[in-house]
Amino acid sequence: MRPFLLAAALFAPIAMQAQPLRPQVDAWRKAHEREILDEAFALLAIPNVASNQDDIARNVAFLTQAFAKRGVTLVELRAPSGGSPALFGEIKVPGATRTVVMYAHYDGQPVAGGGWESEPFTPKLSRYANSAPTVDVPLPAPGDTVDPEVRIRARSASDDKGPIVAMLAALDAMKALNQRSTVNVKFFLEGEEEAGSNHLGELLRTHKDKLQSDAWLFFDGPVHVSGTPQIVLGVRGVMGAEVTFYGANRALHSGHYGNWSPNPAVAVATFIASIRDNDGRIKMPGFYNDVPALTAGDRALARALSVTDDSVRSSLGLSRTEANSAPLGERIMQPALNIRGIRGGNVGAGASNAVPTSASVSIDFRLVPDQQPARIRTLLEQHLAALGYTVVRDANAASRSNDRSRLAYVSYDSGYTAVRVPSALPVVQAVKRLMARSYGQEPFTLPILGGSLPLFHFVEQLGATVITVPTVNADNSQHAPNENLRVRNLWDGIGLMVELMSSLGKEWGPRS
């Protein structure tokens, strides 16, 4: 039967092209923009930093009620050792043979450090220029529409509550349009993704039976910076680390002691300069040993993805980027060492002529497949030892030490490995066709996302096939002040989710 099937597949794009559902979804949505935005605002008004479990509980209560309204009963899935619950619900479709899990996370990044134009948890509609809010815009009247270029401004607007709002609206639209899902749908809303997913592996293992599926569709991360939709077949791994160096146990006058007592700000700078250069090259000995070279195919794909590099640089006020302005697409296929922050003493008006007592650097490593966080930790600590430091894991070690300037206090965020799935999988091809149908344009294929998602756990615990389908705008300032979601991207997400639920079973074909 193979020759016949192949022929059918070849003709399918022309002969079997289904009509896109998007026009109907858009028509419904235009009549309901205010309700969708009201629900988005209500969800975004609930602070969601996972370190505050009272806030997490308020999100859980809201989401449970919102999904119940659509006939989906959410239950809390918890890891025995603690952490935020994940929320799980399902739609069983009689006759469907494929099951997909739709993933998003309801927790968000911390908001410390200032820089917000307004409260991060007081959502607003705002126009943006150069990634900064310019003027606020009122919500549309019920039944009316809003300029889709306007942004929803709030922490987690794009990362990652926006996609949850889209899921809810997509369920409403399907009901209104009398569309039935062609796959069994499970929802999985994670509650501590931005806190490092510390309990996720255990949680998945504990609830393995509920979470069986043929594929996971991850709604997280942004579309391509050009606005072109993209399907993402992998993610870099990540590992956070913080290293603190010490000087004397009290701040000393820099005139009397400044070139005698060790200066921890110099120590931290020297350390940073020893692990990374201004071109992004990681200098820790051995770091690249288990990093595969990019293939010619990878490089070609990277170039295709990097057509907008010049305009992105320009919008960022940059004339050049690291590694001699190498393509962004190529850079994110390689591992990275990012300095998230440095801190020691004071600068500006607060600076005083003193030697700081300690100085810290916060780092995130981005890892490619085959790199293990444990090995990065070992390399980091070996490097510190080679520089003459005694690595300590106790935050109070310095207060008891009589050799403070030789200590390096190291702490880690929970890290995880990278994941990539093959682009030839039928489900990947099916999702790409539905994306093209919903958006009216072919998506880019990104072999690996620069950012990190805890996909490793899904592979390890469930053997899952994980495909990421980003919907939010690239200039969303996620993880940063004035995070926002462009309204058009919310509408796109609703349209795509309806298309996927309604058509994926047919497009993919039945389980053999």
Place this chain on the structure above:
Amino acid sequence: MRPFLLAAALFAPIAMQAQPLRPQVDAWRKAHEREILDEAFALLAIPNVASNQDDIARNVAFLTQAFAKRGVTLVELRAPSGGSPALFGEIKVPGATRTVVMYAHYDGQPVAGGGWESEPFTPKLSRYANSAPTVDVPLPAPGDTVDPEVRIRARSASDDKGPIVAMLAALDAMKALNQRSTVNVKFFLEGEEEAGSNHLGELLRTHKDKLQSDAWLFFDGPVHVSGTPQIVLGVRGVMGAEVTFYGANRALHSGHYGNWSPNPAVAVATFIASIRDNDGRIKMPGFYNDVPALTAGDRALARALSVTDDSVRSSLGLSRTEANSAPLGERIMQPALNIRGIRGGNVGAGASNAVPTSASVSIDFRLVPDQQPARIRTLLEQHLAALGYTVVRDANAASRSNDRSRLAYVSYDSGYTAVRVPSALPVVQAVKRLMARSYGQEPFTLPILGGSLPLFHFVEQLGATVITVPTVNADNSQHAPNENLRVRNLWDGIGLMVELMSSLGKEWGPRS
């Protein structure tokens, strides 16, 4: 006559030894400790950061009233271009041929950055252990005494309001003990020393006639760390600089852009590592060209001053110090580059996976005689240019730039040169003898102080001979949280000032 004079000088320490006044001063002081401490607390309760001119005016009003109570009329000396006023007053002594100016400054260091056990401008008496306050102690009852090991804890307690309190008490003691000054005394209380003395040169030039003298006695800085009194014959110069580097004009997700968009925290670290090593060596090309090598005499003096290095290290939680634990005394005779602070992005709980938009380093250089701040600025900017940066002096340049990562925004505190006076001057020898008489022990001679005072202006504008006579404890945490003045050092200061005013004219001999 020379042989006779020489013989007289040789016998002087035995044959002409005057009786110290210290026992009488101590007896008077023991009956007045509460009054002295009350006045100290009242003065220290007035915030005195020179950037707040309302606070400065409150200090001026307090001091004017306090000196008036002792019969000294203070007037405000101002620079035409602005700044805090200096306070000036004088005691003319019939028959006196020598005039000395007693210097202190009434402004203080900023208190930003936290770390204080209590409000910096709410003075307290506290016991200290390991440079941290342990338990508060009540003020003594009127007529009663306080343990002289107790500390007065407040911003400026030691730097530099303590010496002003000692001046006031010394005037009271002289009146009570019926002592007359043997020199004309002028008081000069500076009001923006900790803000860089930006208007001082102009102020001195403007009021040059009032400020003529045979010598200035500076009451600022600490005694030797061993507790031994010291006379200081010079100060290092200083120049503050801040350099800011830039990344993209908005914080970017480190996963999506972290090894593509330039990271300013790496830029600042690489810059720091290029200008100074962990041993204090300054690596800017040409920096040491105009720095004279230490003489054998300098090194011998340094070793004598460094007998306490091991115990100081131990008290600071350090086993080693910079440059292979070279003597502190030797280090401060050399120029220094201190990192006061580094700042970019966030660390700790506030860290997020983003690339910072900018990162800054605050630096203070300490200079030795012959080094010019202007040349240091040139070297710094040449070095930045050699690293590929465009130096800008406009804080807003980055917001308009399309090549942000190549900008280095540089700003400077007003800097000044170092000063040294010869130890053979008769007034130096006379002051040393009176110090020995008041303290009952020989003072150390420090050729140059590690810290900086704006002595250059006094030399340049007035041709002054400047001698520094520190009185406060070395572990006073000046410029840092929990600044304090050990009560015994306040009593020592009162005793020394009485001895100097009462005896310096006789000891020095008349103006020829």
